[in-house]
Amino acid sequence: MRILAIDTSNQLMSVALLDDDRLIIERTVNVKRNHSIQLMPAIEEMMKEAEWRPKDLTRIVVAKGPGSYTGVRIGVTVAKTLAFSLDIELVGVSSLEVLAANGAQIEGSYCIPLFDARRGNIYTGLYQYQDNTLVQVEKDTHISAEQWAKYLKQLDGPLQLLGEDRLKHMELFEEECGERLIELPSSRHFARASVLAERGKNREPENKHVFEPEYLKLAEAEQNWMEAHPDFKQGGGWIEKL
Amino acid sequence: MEKKLILAIETSCDETSAAVIENGQTILSNIVASQIKSHQRFGGVVPEIASRHHVEQITLIIEEALEKADVSYDELDAVAVTEGPGLVGALLIGVNAAKAIAFAHDLPLIAVNHIKGHIFANQLVTPLEFPLLSLVVSGGHTELLYMASEDSYEIVGETRDDAAGEAYDKIGRVLGVPYPGGKHIDQMAHEGKDTYEFPRAMIQDDNFDFSFSGLKSSFINTVHNAKQKNEEINANDLAASFQAAVIDVLVDKTIRAAKEKNVRQLILAGGVAANKGLRTALEKAVSEELTDVELLIPPLELCGDNAAMIGAAAYVQLKNNNYADFSLNGRPGLSV
Known part of the structure; x- marks a missing residue:
């Protein structure tokens, strides 16, 4: 299985090529750049270096969000269009899960990935290594950091916060969870496409056409509209062929 | 002539579209998925929601375009995509999908200007002849462009504030008609009379610029004052008066510019080219004042945003080997 893995869901961009379990090339860039400009040239260059042709690929694994709306969309658009036009498998993995997998395998300890979502909010989730396997305990969510810290407080066991953005909310978590927080080595706080590929390599492929980002949040206008139309029920139907 | 096939993609605003075009003039397929119903909920296009719809639709629309044209990737000569102007988040979906297909199938990538696309929509019906003058009118643009040849563009005049289509949408909101207002105002105008005598801005000025604010x-x-005084307003007359003011200026300046530039063809392009009042007025003016000039107005289905016009414009770039590389980005403020 030849895997191309793509994560552009936040400032960091990580792309990897794997041949089954073997990492061939990984490129991770953590500078504020434009993913739309960077992503395709990176893929092209890595494929050239690996001496792979596009048709050699058998599966694309993409970090499907949450994260920056635009960032996630760039990764997902490239991934789903590549998979569709090459007629190969597509798998989406939670961007938070990729980070959670960087956690330390301590029995009974929680891995808590988080991305800043502005205005005191975060995207986060609750994961745990059980018998050497990463298990999702709570669904990924968009929540105020304060509420999340209070929720974590009433859990048992050591807490591993993962991601660079944890630093933006550290005061809050220290106040609520104090000495139960475990600070991991710095390398654990960056998402890696090789980890993403590992998470996605055995999963059931997605339906490529309907695959879309996991935003975890409605667009603001949509949210307001839904609140103003509580009785409205429509499963899509907004798009009309001319 | 050698057969050249271009897969074209357009996602600059609220239509997801893909087309297969032969030699820049024959439409093999042109699939357009409109999001208008969704944005009607908000009274205008919400950029984040437009981007989300584009991601949902993009591969479906591309597949349908290829299937309808009965063309495989191996038969394509290039992939073309709108790089701008437009909404940046929306543009990025088309741009990244186009790059993925170009990479996957080792095809040249062509970045197309949306405005040029609107002009080249006409090439899908009648061959363009130069020099020509084009009036491009849409929700985002009001420009007079002079083309000495197929890859030369000179801005002869442009709006200094609102685009004509934008003004239509805004007054549509005031009159309470559904978004987008243009079509409804056009219909109402036909039921009313020009009684309000709105200003024809800049019509006397010695230039080809416009102003609609x-x-x-x-x-x-006018509407506000009437409401305060509890006066009856006639919405159809208001629409007719507004439309007459817009059309008078557009037609007057376009005819003057066409005379000064001594062109062979005059082109009407962009979403507002669907406006019946404007089409009729321009046809009448050209038949009276520009007897040697051929007037081209695209059929209604090619007035709105569509990928066929992008494929038509891209063909010029294909002939000139004018390709983009994989660092192509969306360019929301791109000019011609």
Whole structure:
């Protein structure tokens, strides 16, 4: 299985090529750049270096969000269009899960990935290594950091916060969870496409056409509209062929 | 002539579209998925929601375009995509999908200007002949462009504030018609009379520029004052008066510019080219004042945003080997 893995869901961009379990090339860039400009040239260059042709690929694994709306969309658009036009498998993995997998395998300890979502909010989730396997305990969510810290407080066991953005909310978590927080080595706080590929390599492929980002949040206008139309029920139907 | 096939993609605003075009002039397929119903909920296009719809639709629309044209990737000569102008988040979906297909199938990538696309929509019906003058009118643009040849563009005049289509949408909101207002205002105008005598901004000026914000304010004030005084307003007459003011200026300046530039063809392009009042007025003026000039107006289905026109414009770039590389980005403020 030849895997191309793509994560552009936040400032960091990580792309990897794997041949089954073997990492061939990984490129991770953590500078504020434009993913739309960077992503395709990176893929092209890595494929050239690996001496792979596009048709050699058998599966694309993409970090499907949450994260920056635009960032996630760039990764997902490239991934789903590549998979569709090459007629190969597509798998989406939670961007938070990729980070959670960087956690330390301590029995009974929680891995808590988080991305800043502005205005005191975060995207986060609750994961745990059980018998050497990463298990999702709570669904990924968009929540105020304060509420999340209070929720974590009433859990048992050591807490591993993962991601660079944890630093933006550290005061809050220290106040609520104090000495139960475990600070991991710095390398654990960056998402890696090789980890993403590992998470996605055995999963059931997605339906490529309907695959879309996991935003975890409605667009603001949509949210307001839904609140103003509580009785409205429509499963899509907004798009009309001319 | 050698057969050249271009897969074209357009996602600059609220239509997801893909087309397969032969030699820049024959439409093998042109699939357009409109999001208008969704944005009607908000009274205008919400950029984040437009981007989300594009991601949902993009591969479906591309597949349908290829299937309808009965063309495989191996038969394509290039992939073309709108790089701008437009909404940045929306543009990025088309741009990244186009790059993925170009990479996957080792095809040249062509970045197309949306405005040029609107002009080349006409090439899908009648061959363009140069020099020509094009009036491009849409929700985002009001420009007079002079083309000495197929890859030369000179801005002869442009709006200094609102685009004509934008003014239509705004006064549509004041009159309470559904988004987008243009179509409804056009219909109402045909039922009413030009009784309000709105200003024809800049019509006397010795240039080919336009301004619609004064007209828009004048319209809003008229409605506002009438409401305050509890006076009856005739919506159809208001629409007719507004439309007459817009069309008078557009037609007057376009005819003057066409005379000065001594062109062979005059082209009407962009979403507002669907406006019946404008089409009729321009046809009449050209038949009376520009007897040697051929007037081209695209059929209604090629007036709105569509990928066929992008494929038509891309063909010029294909002939000139004018390709983009994989660092192509969306360029929301791109000019011609």
